[in-house]
């Protein structure tokens with residue numbers, strides 16, 4: 069069931085639109101990530117949903133209630149929306165317990181019990197209740213911010229780059245904790261991030277914004293495997309982009325004749341392969357391998373994740389092609405080795 073409807077929302081601060089006719093439908097209980105490069109409009113969209121900005125046109129409906137547009141404009145504090153920001157925005161003079169209980173009635177009989185439950189939910193040790201924010205680590209501060217937002221039982225939780233100030237290991241742990249806590253609370257969440265890996269792993273729906281426009285919206289797997297254009301393909305992860313001649317069901321390219329998804333457009337086009345679709349196997353010395361092959365030009369060792377540069381000589385061109393391919397550390401051939409290149413799964417034909 070649609071919980072949040074974003075209907076043709078536009079917003080300009082000057083001649084250039086920050087948001088241009090954005091349409092999105094967000095399901096109840098879902099986790100949506102909004103990604104895009106800097107300046108693409110992510111924060112503006114979040115601020116409009118929160119009620120900190122007014123759209124120039126379009127409408128916003130939350131659970132059947134008009135929040136903005138069509139004559140409505142519900143103020144931020146009456147929207148029932150929780151927000152966790154990048155820095156947590158905790159009250160520095162209040163203890164952890166008072167930060168978490170800030171929105172709860174002071175005299176409520178179960179106030180302390182509720183605070184204790186929320187601390188447990190976000191995995192904060194009870195002994196921290198009396199501490200002040202400056203006595204906590206970055207990750208602990210974000211947990212307090214999350215607990216404070218959850219205390220009000222918001223119908224919608226907005227997460228504005230909440231993990232960006234944390235280092236990599238803690239970021240991953242916090243992302244999993246937050247996803248689990250939101251699921252347990254049954255809250256619908258929208259995460260804004262410029263980190264595509266974070267978006268793909270956190271969300272069940274990802275919206276890609278570029279220059280104020282919604283380029284693509286869908287499940288992470290669909291976007292990663294079938295990006296709409298080159299920019300989205302490379303934004304969402306490592307991509308191998310090749311020129312190809314498409315005939316029904318197949319792409320003729322430098323790697324030979326590859327399968328493409330049924331229904332792909334035909335003619336000259338760019339195809340995309342993800343690095344994990346490609347396997348390199350060392351060819352036996354003296355025997356020319358059948359199928360596409362190349363010579364290892366360079367190997368960048370990265371432990372579990374190595375990058376191999378493969379040189380492919382072409383009879384039809386003076387210059388060779390180079391493909392950069394990710395390999396698992398223990399499988400990598402050495403520089404100068406002849407390798408056979410095999411492709412698993414269909415290539416994706418890009419629309420542009």
Ligand SMILES: Nc1ncnc2c1ncn2[C@@H]1O[C@H](COP(=O)(O)OP(=O)(O)OP(=O)(O)O)[C@@H](O)[C@H]1O
Nearest residue numbers: 081085086104105106107108109110111112113262
């Ligand atoms: N208050 C404002 N006044 C004028 N222009 C603004 C204002 N807020 C945002 N903009 C402009 O609107 C566009 C979108 O900005 P927004 O902050 O939404 O992007 P973003 O995707 O969140 O970027 P970042 O990842 O850098 O935070 C940008 O061109 C920005 O300069």
